[in-house]
Amino acid sequence: MKKAIPVHILTGFLGSGKTTLLTRALDYYKLRSMKPAVLMNELGEVNLDGMLVDEEVPMTEMLGGCICCTVRGDLGMELKQLIDEHQPDVVFVECTGAANPIEVLDGVTDASLLTEVELQSVITVVDALQFSERAVNAKSKTFRLMADQIRCATRIILNKIDLVPPTELTRLEALIRELNEVAPIIGAVKCEIDLSLFDQQGGSVEARYREAHQHSEACGHGETCNHPDHSHEHSAEDAHAHHHSHEHVMVYTHYFQVPIDSEQFEALIGRLPQEIYRAKGILRFSDTVNPFLFQYAYREMDFIKITPKENVPSVAVFIGEHFDKARLVAELAALEA
């Protein structure tokens, strides 16, 4: 009998470190002469995280929407196609940071009806600082989404612990434990962890799924929930009910028409309003030779010089909640003037 291909779902809120973990995991498998493949979902119209993945790794991109709703229906087919085409040894599904993993779990389950896959683990990357700050308002949509992501996990990586005092870690672990009693919690900086965990069975995915589904705002406390029996047959109406866990997240993708000045761009990023907490892009500057991959997460900025093999657009994606899009567009346009 053909062996089922292990699938790992990587989830976690925006900017928590999923791609950082993914690139480490891919290196780990390649060093062992195994063939990983990736299904990557991005909210923006371009796959910027994909630029960080070795181009030899087979990758399917699902762009311009969140895997858990707009593109969920396609997930099973995309996964099947990726496996049929490349015969990988292991597959990683990286969700958008806004995805409710319950829906993604459903998508992978759909795939298991079409092809031999086994969901081996759901790994939730938690940004220690953001989790700590968002926990102050446990009723906020963002915190509830983070909580859903934690409930679903068979393993939890408490990442970015360099940004919180050690005393805070004990409190955060206790908070996570309230949401998920069983998943091991691994503290990390830049997702530096023992990667052999990917080879181990990550605990019962089904048990986490049931638990998370019961607590999900869509099913448990959902103001608009109308699930009759917690079955996973989604009617059009309850499919809508699932959307509200992340509909507050806004995305704007800006394509630059001309190279821009690097200092002016940095200054613009420096004065972004708090409501824009995540941004990334590929940028051509008028004052540098190479293009740069740019990352911004919660006031931390990073520029990596890149040498793309093919022609890539000059583009930036901005993600946040209730921000003034018109103002951002005007500021970006001013850079191009």
Ligand SMILES: Nc1nc2c(ncn2[C@@H]2O[C@H](COP(=O)(O)OP(=O)(O)OP(=O)(O)O)[C@@H](O)[C@H]2O)c(=O)[nH]1
């Ligand atoms: N200080 C600090 N920064 C980190 C750590 N891990 C990752 N980062 C940075 O955080 C930013 C976001 O990391 P990613 O791995 O792209 O996060 P992501 O979860 O894939 O982001 P989305 O796909 O947008 O949801 C990058 O600039 C990383 O270099 C960490 O442990 N500490």
